[in-house]
Structure formats: structure tokens, C-alpha cells
Amino acid sequence: MKAARMHEYGKALVLEDVPVPDFQPDEILVKVTACGMCRSDVQLVDGYFRKYADIPTPITLGHEITGVVHKIGGTVPKSAGFHEGDHVVVVAGWGDGTCRHCQMGNTQICPNVRWPGFGPVGGFAEFIPVPARYLIRVSNKLQFEQLAPLTDAGLTPYRGIKKLRDAGALGPDRIVGVFGVGGLGDYAVQYTKVLGSGATVVAFDRNLDKLAIAKEYGADHIISDKGKSSADISKELSKATGRSDLDAIIDCAGATEMMQLAFSLLSISGHYVDVGLVGDRIDIPLFPRVSREQTFHGSFWGNYTDLSEVMALAAEGKIRHTLKMFTFDEINEYIDLLRKGEVMGRAVMKF
Numbered sequence: 001m002k003a004a005r006m007h008e009y010g011k012a013l014v015l016e017d018v019p020v021p022d023f024q025p026d027e028i029l030v031k032v033t034a035c036g037m038c039r040s041d042v043q044l045v046d047g048y049f050r051k052y053a054d055i056p057t058p059i060t061l062g063h064e065i066t067g068v069v070h071k072i073g074g075t076v077p078k079s080a081g082f083h084e085g086d087h088v089v090v091v092a093g094w095g096d097g098t099c100r101h102c103q104m105g106n107t108q109i110c111p112n113v114r115w116p117g118f119g120p121v122g123g124f125a126e127f128i129p130v131p132a133r134y135l136i137r138v139s140n141k142l143q144f145e146q147l148a149p150l151t152d153a154g155l156t157p158y159r160g161i162k163k164l165r166d167a168g169a170l171g172p173d174r175i176v177g178v179f180g181v182g183g184l185g186d187y188a189v190q191y192t193k194v195l196g197s198g199a200t201v202v203a204f205d206r207n208l209d210k211l212a213i214a215k216e217y218g219a220d221h222i223i224s225d226k227g228k229s230s231a232d233i234s235k236e237l238s239k240a241t242g243r244s245d246l247d248a249i250i251d252c253a254g255a256t257e258m259m260q261l262a263f264s265l266l267s268i269s270g271h272y273v274d275v276g277l278v279g280d281r282i283d284i285p286l287f288p289r290v291s292r293e294q295t296f297h298g299s300f301w302g303n304y305t306d307l308s309e310v311m312a313l314a315a316e317g318k319i320r321h322t323l324k325m326f327t328f329d330e331i332n333e334y335i336d337l338l339r340k341g342e343v344m345g346r347a348v349m350k351f
């Protein structure tokens with residue numbers, strides 16, 4: 001089968017022919033039909049994660065995976081209802097199944113987690129073996145190119161917004177800021193409208209084209225933060241909404257300067273959830289965080305339940321997408337484009 005594998009950090013992926021992987025009795029061999037490309041693919045190649053996990057090479061990249069059930073392992077229960085030809089999406093974050101986090105359903109934060117796309121098997125390959133419990137069957141009316149990005153870009157902000165909702169930070173009298181409206185932020189705007197109970201949504205970015213998409217997807221207001229001070233933006237926010245600060249923030253970028261700006265706009269008792277990883281460190285004043293009783297939430301990817309909910313929204317046609325399709329042979333070209341920030345919406349490889 002064809003596979004795009006990283007043999008050396010910092011180098012282009014090697015597009016090669018490799019044997020179809022073996023699969024365990026509790027796994028399903030999935031024929032990949034589409035796989036999204038994520039900024040974290042670029043970061044993996046560039047060595048961003050190396051100090052946290054030095055993954056041995058070769059690594060098959062690609063973790064936004066959808067496909068078709070090809071072969072079913074012998075111990076996959078019949079009651080699971082999988083049949084050859086079923087359309088499926090892959091829940092990433094394969095936990096050990098034994099720890100407290102796995103038992104609570106949050107397999108993506110298991111200390112012994114394995115990730116497709118960050119090890120031997122990944123979605124930039126024609127086949128991938130997946131434990132049956134990490135597959136969700138979906139309607140064959142849904143398009144593969146839309147399903148693929150929903151497993152990360154369209155999932156991660158969903159979990160983040162749920163955290164804001166569960167913290168009581170959303171409601172008709174609340175103002176929510178979405179910072180960074182690229183691949184994840186487009187979805188974050190839509191989920192804030194769906195789960196926000198009438199909250200006002202304001203999108204922030206430096207790129208006007210990206211902001212225009214956010215507006216189209218339901219942002220009540222858009223504000224360009226390019227070259228502006230926090231005071232300028234606060235005034236602009238006040239003009240747009242009647243309030244100069246934000247009750248809740250979802251940060252889809254995690255860029256150092258943008259985080260400093262976003263924190264400066266966070267209200268008393270505000271909640272901040274970060275799902276972006278562009279930067280590596282933040283440097284923000286401490287006193288306002290304490291005296292204003294603000295809360296920071298890390299939110300990592302999503303679990304099986306989160307993805308099931310996203311799939312339900314997709315099945316109802318409630319999610320809009322901005323996609324850029326490419327072929328297997330163009331993988332390295334797209335890694336470069338993504339590194340330069342030159343992809344609008346989500347890049348998706350389709351076989």
C-alpha cells in the first residue's frame with residue numbers, strides 16, 4: 001500500500017510502498033478514503049513535540065481519518081454491528097483502557113495513550129488497523145472529505161466550547177471571543193452558536209479573509225487585531241457589543257502574543273479555554289488572574305462521546321466546511337503550505 005512516512009525529523013515525508021499492516025483480533029482494518037492535514041503534522045515534522053515524546057521513526061503521519069471497513073478482527077463483538085463496507089471515522093487518542101481517565105471516557109488524556117499518525121500507523125496510508133472501540137459508524141450520505149477534518153479540527157473546538165458551557169460561561173448575556181479563525185476557529189464559531197445559548201460571538205484574527213468566513217459562519221462581530229493595541233481592540237469591542245471585555249474565550253491559535261491580548265480582554269470571572277498550540281510559552285500578568293477570579297482550561301482533542309455528538313451535528317447538516325482538497329502525491333507540498341500559513345480552512349487528502 002501507499003504510505004507517507006517520516007524517516008527523519010525535519011525532512012520531507014517519504015512516499016513509499018509498504019506492506020498492509022497486520023491487525024489484531026479486536027481491531028478493524030480500515031481502508032482510508034480521506035485524511036485531513038493538521039498544523040500538528042507540521043509541528044511533528046519540525047520536532048515541536050520531541051521534548052514531550054520522542055517518537056521513534058518511521059512515523060506514518062495523518063490523524064484526521066475516515067474510511068471504509070475493510071476487514072473485521074475475529075473478537076470484535078457482532079453486537080458492535082460493524083460490516084464490511086461501513087463508513088467510519090476514527091476516534092484518535094487510543095487509551096490503555098485501564099486508567100481512571102479511560103474509565104471516565106477520556107481516553108485522549110490517558111497517560112499511556114497511542115495516537116494514529118504519531119507512530120507506526122496513520123491516515124496518510126491506504127490502510128490502517130484501528131481498535132474497534134475507536135471507530136464510529138456514520139451515514140454513507142456524508143462526504144468523506146468533510147468527515148476527515150471533523151475528527152480533529154472539527155472536534156477539538158467542540159470539546160473546548162463544551163468546557164465553557166459546563167463552566168457556566170455561556171448564555172444570552174455573555175460575550176464569547178473566538179481567537180484565531182483558521183482550520184479550528186471556523187468550527188469554533190459555529191459551535192459557539194450551537195452551544196452558546198444565545199451568547200454573542202466575536203471572532204478575532206489578523207487575516208481579513210479568514211474573518212470574512214467567520215462572519216459567514218455566524219460570528220456576530222469580527223475584529224481584526226493586526227497591529228492594534230489591547231486598548232484599541234477593547235474600544236472596538238465596546239462599539240460592537242456595548243461591552244469592553246469578554247466573558248469567555250476559546251483560543252484556537254495559542255500564539256504567544258495573541259494569548260497576551262486575549263487575556264487582557266478577559267472579564268472578571270471569565271473563562272479561557274485554549275485548544276491551539278502555535279506558541280510554546282505564555283507570559284501574562286498574574287495579579288489580574290487571581291483578583292479577577294479567572295479560569296484557564298486546557299482542552300485536548302476530544303473523546304468518543306464528543307466525536308459522536310459532532311457526527312450527529314454533521315448528520316443534521318449543521319456544520320459548514322472550508323476545505324482544500326489535495327492528492328496523496330501532494331502531501332509534502334501541503335506540509336510546506338501549512339507551515340507558511342497559506343491554506344484557507346482545512347487541507348484534506350483524498351485517495
Ligand SMILES: [Zn+2]
Nearest residue numbers: 096099102110
Ligand atoms: Zn488510560
